[in-house]
Amino acid sequence: MADNGIVPDWQREARIGVGEAVYCGGKTAEQILRITVLADERKHSLLLTKLEPGRFAELDAGAQRRLGFDPLSHTAVLDHGLPTPIPSRVGIVSAGTSDMPVAVEAQRALAFHGVSAPVIGDIGVAGLWRLLDRLEEIAAWRIVIVVAGMEGALFSVVAGQVPGLVIAVPTSVGYGVAAGGATALHSALASCAPGVVAVNIDNGFGAACAALKLLRGFREVI
Amino acid sequence: MADNGIVPDWQREARIGVGEAVYCGGKTAEQILRITVLADERKHSLLLTKLEPGRFAELDAGAQRRLGFDPLSHTAVLDHGLPTPIPSRVGIVSAGTSDMPVAVEAQRALAFHGVSAPVIGDIGVAGLWRLLDRLEEIAAWRIVIVVAGMEGALFSVVAGQVPGLVIAVPTSVGYGVAAGGATALHSALASCAPGVVAVNIDNGFGAACAALKLLRGFREVI
């Protein structure tokens, strides 16, 4: 079990267009450290996701300094020469304030890969005017990452109004029958608006990866 | 087991404001017939719900004639002097054409109790203009029965736009994760718009009963 069985897929970005990120859920501080060491050896930048503040605090001071940690989105970045993000036709909308951590996870994952994308927050359908006020802006995007918990009605409303592809990111915000995000996820998948696609609950990173694959496939921005 | 154990609650309307209806799911044609006979003996009008066309066809010709059967909503009415429905501040909206059977079940249950209510069909959120076109009309209602399947986004959108109480009736329309209506039901209950209440899946009759109790409680119309 040399290297604790850790075999990073360094070739992933060349092969499929997005690099390997480190999902920190279920990993020990020791395992996370070992991966950053391997990356340092290769001068390979690294994005870490779902890194709980408590786990981050277990890392040694040096590692903490080297990692750019964002406590809202639970992401960290090991920077070995990342490019400055440049504007794109991708944007993010977030239904409520509680959904912001996931929206920012998507934004940070895009930025890590050189893509700048705005976040429009707090436009849940209970106050429809908030969405309608920003509709022209959103309609200009080719890819619209929509982040929403509870009943996830925002996915259908946006998808019915704008031509861009809606990538739905259901969140675990809510309680009772909403808890866990299953209702928001199912709302995205059962949407009456055609063409909505979804990623896993709270998976802002996944939505960003999908957007990146498209931008690269269609030779936009990057 | 005299009378096959059938003990109608004839006093229900006097006690709680809505009369006993006959839920025909799981009842044999013989049991349904026996109840109509008991009602005939008392000259008691009767509403039958969830009466499958196949079950209706098993009834004898006389019973079929006496019952006003509606094949779309699977309801039937035994009329021993029902009042002519009069206008109310209650209305029904339906997300899609496939939801109409449930919307009409609600409408027929209201009419049976003397209340006339319009149905506005096919205003699902994928084409938001259809709802916005009718918004003024809907905003004038005190009770808005919203019937929707699939992801049930309509519940939140209507509830965020109009002052009337939204009674959500999720329907079993859809497939995959929508199937059975659970997603639409959970969307209603987890709505980000405050004050949405829900009844069981496909239960247009229940929504009508809730409206009737309110109209009577607040001494409107009836």
Add this chain to the structure above:
Amino acid sequence: MADNGIVPDWQREARIGVGEAVYCGGKTAEQILRITVLADERKHSLLLTKLEPGRFAELDAGAQRRLGFDPLSHTAVLDHGLPTPIPSRVGIVSAGTSDMPVAVEAQRALAFHGVSAPVIGDIGVAGLWRLLDRLEEIAAWRIVIVVAGMEGALFSVVAGQVPGLVIAVPTSVGYGVAAGGATALHSALASCAPGVVAVNIDNGFGAACAALKLLRGFREVI
């Protein structure tokens, strides 16, 4: 991301009859503080729900003083000139002592909007006499908010006995198959008593909003 993406829907009360409340689940102390600052700037009163004592304790002392916090119901009130609640034809019944937090959440949400409503506690059906003793009082209400966990049998029993509309609030009280409140919720929705409507598990606030919309729609009290 100016204002952290927080865009309160201040017009909500004018539009639909109940104002925006702050659901504190999943919000950071910083986000909650920011919203109260925005409300202070407009002299806008604010109701906060699902505010865990631990989260409340993270707020600075000034904010803690300005917020009227109730540790039983996890609600807080920012008061910029709220009216004194006046009596209504709305009442609340609670099945057990463990359900009181949710019953009080409903009561506090009504009071915030100027409506006074009594709570009758501990009348679960295992001791039916407790309900029958209070039946006359309950039968005089136009809206009966029933709060119950475990098997939620109280919803059907009350709804079968009184003319007022039963708004069922299932609670997460119980364990095993009751856990999470799904059984109580399903009991409300599948009730054999006609016209029961339900809100999400533990959603006392939602039941209050439904009642408020009705009182306003029918021009009662407020």
Add this chain to the structure above:
Amino acid sequence: MADNGIVPDWQREARIGVGEAVYCGGKTAEQILRITVLADERKHSLLLTKLEPGRFAELDAGAQRRLGFDPLSHTAVLDHGLPTPIPSRVGIVSAGTSDMPVAVEAQRALAFHGVSAPVIGDIGVAGLWRLLDRLEEIAAWRIVIVVAGMEGALFSVVAGQVPGLVIAVPTSVGYGVAAGGATALHSALASCAPGVVAVNIDNGFGAACAALKLLRGFREVI
């Protein structure tokens, strides 16, 4: 695979107090026939449960004649000298007309073993007076088999009012969230009334067996 792998447990009644019955769900007509032949050879009476009318019709005319089939409860009896049922302190109550097939399954299973038990039908809690009218009678029973679908509120109400043991038989009557009987089952198990026990959904036979084991254990009747 001699005898098609059929090995009846003829000693069961001697060992545990109730005999082997033939659960016909998932059995072919051929398999059912073979078991009746084995029973005939031993002059062993036999109870068959969940025997669909369509399956019964596939049996040859001789077998149909020899089996006392009840199309309501889907039970059949092969009688090689069964005793005349005698009265007991066991009774059955049924919430609605649609629950009668399961109530009668329990009644027939008791009768097969020599125990006579009355069925009181149609006393669902939506009309509580129907239960209160019969309360004295029910309170005299030592074992009360309660059969109810939908929300199953009857289990708790009866158990809170009478001293006999309530054996809850949830039924699959209902639709939407009730469908399949899970809500009624969970209501029985999560009851706020102490001491309710439950059997599987639609399992009237199982409730009868439990009652029989008790009557024998306590040397009552049989």
Add this chain to the structure above:
Amino acid sequence: MADNGIVPDWQREARIGVGEAVYCGGKTAEQILRITVLADERKHSLLLTKLEPGRFAELDAGAQRRLGFDPLSHTAVLDHGLPTPIPSRVGIVSAGTSDMPVAVEAQRALAFHGVSAPVIGDIGVAGLWRLLDRLEEIAAWRIVIVVAGMEGALFSVVAGQVPGLVIAVPTSVGYGVAAGGATALHSALASCAPGVVAVNIDNGFGAACAALKLLRGFREVI
């Protein structure tokens, strides 16, 4: 809200044979104290269940002294003259060591009501000899409370071997697909052995109440 809405059902034991116990799940220390005070005023003994050690520790020292607390079963007893338990034909078997807390909850609830019952522990079916060794003893009981988690195979095996009524108490012991006790519960309900009845997951108290109702109904012991 005088008395915090607490209305104990003191008449319950007279009416149905088992007294009101205090389910402490979801109750504050203050609410629990208030109930013990009400009981003290009436010299009414009291059984408390699901009392977490942490919650017990929040009570004042006087209350802690007055309550006989058992940390294994999370039960406590307020004793105002309880009878000495006397032997019965009821017994308890427990599949594994991890199931003992629930088995002891049942045992303590029986003892509170004056009934002594042995617990035979650690006889899970993986080592069938452990059950067979004790079979004669168990076969002499009229009521067998079987406590088991994981796959709950013990319910069927015992019920197929002994004449007493098996009351299954599924426990939340296990992980993965067993977690929460649903698998053990469903095993009890779907048992191929006739006449098994079940109570809620971890509900040792409920099983004891069922046994007590039977003992009283059949005039045994008590």
Add this chain to the structure above:
Amino acid sequence: MADNGIVPDWQREARIGVGEAVYCGGKTAEQILRITVLADERKHSLLLTKLEPGRFAELDAGAQRRLGFDPLSHTAVLDHGLPTPIPSRVGIVSAGTSDMPVAVEAQRALAFHGVSAPVIGDIGVAGLWRLLDRLEEIAAWRIVIVVAGMEGALFSVVAGQVPGLVIAVPTSVGYGVAAGGATALHSALASCAPGVVAVNIDNGFGAACAALKLLRGFREVI
């Protein structure tokens, strides 16, 4: 209820890039006919999905002739001058023969909108060589619609090997724990390969719409 409440969203294609299709699940033959009449009046081409052969057979002969029906994919096309499909960088792969109906639904929906896309069938991972043989071809696509039921492992394997965006279409193929398609859906959403997006179970049409929105957004082909 003029026009049976049918209000087609004719402007949808102009607004969001894909036109309204007619989901025939839950619609009566009469409702379907009425929609085709409305389309004929406007010379508007129409795609019908989830049109069961039995429902199609209920339409009158004229309608049957006018509709190009495909019994494998349960789709039909009303053609008022559709363009000839032209090649694109979109392709479809299907795990097994049983998944072909859904793959062809996607293919037909693309063709209806003027996009030609190949289907590579029967490349499930149990025989990995079948996928590896076609990998170069698939790696050239910008959008890869992957159709798979059972455990849906194909989604992850393809997404880990090619740069195009994988749109996963889980199917209801399989039985036991696979039945209904939930396992395949969850596999797509929980994929260890970054950037997989999913649509509802059996929703080939939805995957095609997502692809069309992208092609239009990025000004490819159409």
Add this chain to the structure above:
Amino acid sequence: MADNGIVPDWQREARIGVGEAVYCGGKTAEQILRITVLADERKHSLLLTKLEPGRFAELDAGAQRRLGFDPLSHTAVLDHGLPTPIPSRVGIVSAGTSDMPVAVEAQRALAFHGVSAPVIGDIGVAGLWRLLDRLEEIAAWRIVIVVAGMEGALFSVVAGQVPGLVIAVPTSVGYGVAAGGATALHSALASCAPGVVAVNIDNGFGAACAALKLLRGFREVI
């Protein structure tokens, strides 16, 4: 779409030790026929599983003659020179008569690959003596395929008594909480007996394949 996208994995047996079988669920008669034609061309024997009698009846008379169809297990065999099965250390036990179709599916799949295995039927734990009578025989097997529905207690009991590996095949036999086989499956997976492994519900074929891989890996019989 030449050959309808059908690409059999003829090399599978050489590669992994068991050949490709044709899962007929969800396949049209036409697709099934096409596969048999492809097999005939190569003189390749073929096992077909989950072939409903109704689907079999749709095949042309020639195909029906060429296929050895077993209506109990819904399997068919296209024989191009299969070997005569020879005895092995593998055996099958079945809990009840209703489980025999799945047990025979396993037996036929073994025989197709040249392995003869006995089936011991009807040894459910409700009558434990039936199992104990055959224990010596079962204890001699190296692999024990146990087929059981309902609560699946047999898996644990057998696994605790014999040294051979228990491969559990849960079946969909039962109703209520057992329906679909989930309870039996979970019982197998949560078994207190160490080392039980499981395959999908009703998947007798899968259990046979696992046994075949082991026999080949360990160079037994074949």
Add this chain to the structure above:
Amino acid sequence: MADNGIVPDWQREARIGVGEAVYCGGKTAEQILRITVLADERKHSLLLTKLEPGRFAELDAGAQRRLGFDPLSHTAVLDHGLPTPIPSRVGIVSAGTSDMPVAVEAQRALAFHGVSAPVIGDIGVAGLWRLLDRLEEIAAWRIVIVVAGMEGALFSVVAGQVPGLVIAVPTSVGYGVAAGGATALHSALASCAPGVVAVNIDNGFGAACAALKLLRGFREVI
């Protein structure tokens, strides 16, 4: 309740080939200690599983010293003369770093019984080359324990490529729809690759036991 109801099944290894291990979930430190004392008295070695570090820390220092505790896999070993593990034809592969604790649990359980097995870590299908690089090695094993969470695609891919029996160990690694391991479990059971068998979620110990029973049955290694 002598010995706290603890009755170890010391004869288990002789009877079925694997010894009783101590599942520590739900056991108190006191109960765990008592079992080790009973083992010490007999000089019986003991494997403890699912021993949380916090629970281990509650044991007295002497016990902690005597137990070889591994904090990664939460296993401990009481060694009264265990054999040195010798090489076998069994191997373990693990999809990701987060799955290593479960893989090591399996490895330690095998070693406890004298079998040495390598672990190949981090070969998830998102980077298929990692698996293909090691394929020859894996193809030489007779039993392949595959440990994977999230979507569990690795089970099918390995099983389709190598002749050894795949024993799938789904893990609870992942979030959203993956959480709890149900998706990985269902992927294993619904695999399109024939002959995959599964154990419970996170049950590395169970997979090891299955392998041990086979090695003994086929007289390999041990």
